[in-house]
Amino acid sequence: MYEGKDVPDGDTFLYHFKKLDSKEQITQMFDSITDLLFNFAKKQYCLLNRRKLDIAYDVHKIPYYGNKNDSFIRGGKHERGTSYFYQFLTCDIVVAGKRFTIDVVPIHPLDNLEELLHRSLEKVKRKIQIHRAFLDRGFANSKCINVLRAHNVKFIMPIARNDKIKQWMDKSQDCKARLIEHFMLHQTAVNLYLVDDEEGIKRCFITNLKIPALLAHYFYQWYSKRWGIETGYRLKAQDFKPRTTSKNFTLRLFYFFFSVMLYNLWVLVNICVGITLYSRVPIKPLITAKRF
Secondary structure, eight states: OOTTSOOOOHHHHHHHHTTOOOHHHHHHHHHHHHHHHHHHHHHHHOOSSSSOEEEEEEEEEEEOOSOSOOTTOEEEEEETTEEEEEEEEEEEEOSTTOOOEEEEEEOOTTOOHHHHHHHHHHHHHHHOOEEEEEOOGGGOSHHHHHHHHHTTOOEEEEOOOOHHHHHHHHHTTTOSEEEEEEEEETTEEEEEEEEEOTTSOEEEEEESOOOOGGGTTHHHHHHGGGGHHHHHHHHIIIIIOOOOOOOOHHHHHHHHHHHHHHHHHHHHHHHHHHHHHHSSOOSSOSSOTTTO
């Protein structure tokens, strides 16, 4: 296919990639390309710059099976044959048809999650207007909540049941939904909602939103948007991520960022095709990831 073309081989690529000796350098490259894609979408299609958008934060873990000398290896719950992982704080838009990954931050074992969240929100707010943020239980602590409040971000997240929550659940067995205002979570006040799901199992959400308890079932509908992140991770891993056995962190970091950039470009191409052919942003991709 490339006969007669001056195309570098794999060893040449690796030689140059390994000269990237700074995660800051790689992160800056990713941010520049992300800004380029976003600015194109904003200028050409007036996307992402008018209405507020829902986002979701997550800690993405990539299993690691080598020696534990790499400074960015973090321990965790045993899964997929290992207890060690590279971890990334990621932020995604969770609006159908616009599911861009807008920020990725490598997590060092000595990093504080709330500090990374603060720096990430500063970048994200320069790119889009945030409507609501959906986060998982790992962010359900006073430090992360205070960061979200400092940025005036409306948030929704589930919370694990502690003794205090169990007491409220015992008091709420006869009602499908209940609001406990000014619930104290480590000296930080939040609104606690206890809401029955479709199977009648009561779940717990904390938020700085305030809606009537009778409407609390909407939390399931809103929070379900977050599951699009898992689909994005699967596409990045299966269709966009280069394969490597290298233990070089900067190379593996570059490959992960590269998969994110390809994923974002795929989202943008689907937007361009949908608007060109049908004058609208497609809810479902018109071009599959594999075909792209």
